[in-house]
Amino acid sequence: MLNIIGIGLRGTGSLTLDEFDALRTSDIVYLDIYTSIGPKDILEKLRNIADREIIPADRNMIESESILKDAEKLNVSLLVIGDGLTATTHNQLRYSAMEKGIKVKIFENASAxxxxxxxxxxxxxxxxxxxxxxxxxxxxxxxxxxxxxxxxxxxxxxxxxxxxxxxxxxxxxxxxxxxxxxxxxxxxxxxxxxxxxxxxxxxxxx
Ligand SMILES: C[S@@+](CC[C@H](N)C(=O)[O-])C[C@H]1O[C@@H](n2cnc3c(N)ncnc32)[C@H](O)[C@@H]1O
Incomplete structure (x- = not known):
């Protein structure tokens, strides 16, 4: 399972309740640090709020689609600042996941x-x-x-x-x-x- 979660434009303040639930119930959580720049302390705040490790995902990690390997068996979330489907990168990831038979859930949010x-x-x-x-x-x-x-x-x-x-x-x-x-x-x-x-x-x- 892959959740693509747009967290909006107000740091943890724009995380929705549904997103929070998805975050808390994920086995692995990544934060995209490639396509957007968030507030400096966003990673730490997200870790505190979700009470779990959050892995920063750089360009290589996202474009190589290495996160899909885990999503075949586990509940994986990719947090994206802004909306989760505004960049072509995440759309590509979504369709690759679907081709591999991975269920994808999209959590939409405000985009720059x-x-x-x-x-x-x-x-x-x-x-x-x-x-x-x-x-x-x-x-x-x-x-x-x-x-x-x-x-x-x-x-x-x-x-x-x-x-x-x-x-x-x-x-x-x-x-x-x-x-x-x-x-x-x-x-x-x-x-x-x-x-x-x-x-x-x-x-x-x-
Ligand atoms: C395809 S957009 C998607 C960004 C984000 N996911 C969203 O929905 O707002 C990527 C572009 O957003 C802009 N961007 C992202 N974060 C930004 C920031 N903190 N300040 C200014 N521009 C930003 C840059 O121009 C970047 O190339």
Missing amino acids: VNTAAGKIGLLHYKVGPPVSLPFVSSNFFPLSVIDKVKRNYDSGLHTPILIDLKDGQNMPFASAWNIIMEMQKRKGVCNNRRKCMRCLEAFISG
Whole structure:
């Protein structure tokens, strides 16, 4: 059995009662530390509240799907900050588990991706698909980021930009800003600096 448990955006405060029950009755509990950054003390707080060991699961542990081995016989929970199915990584894990005949239970919760827009006053009807902004290099500079923003823009929609994380750290805002400015320059689109700025501000506030 695999429980994929989104714990929301308020640390242990947004853990639901159902999630708490699932947590307490699991044989093994992991916390995803790869796709989201939580409050510094989240692991310790979760351990205290659940009164059990919670194993931090890094990129390798999640992508190798090693946690599914135990889920074949035991009750395993994967805690995810935010919602449990917002990242492709967890969807992949879910379908791999199902293919192996492992029962999967999903505990939905609030996600940064679908709450940020509302929080800063944007209407959800006006928000298009989000775009990930990865770390770039001289060999990897994907202008498709701008194509996706432009597609939304041309349809009158805002674009949430998900700034990539590495080793538990956010890409600094200044780097994200510079990368986007350079991308739009290379694409020759969006000369309206104010609109681009508002778009980035929206993400940061969220
Ligand atoms: C696919 S989303 C899912 C995040 C999370 N599971 C949720 O539902 O909110 C992953 C992206 O969320 C953003 N993110 C996650 N944790 C964050 C944090 N603490 N601060 C800012 N952005 C964060 C990053 O842009 C990251 O690339």
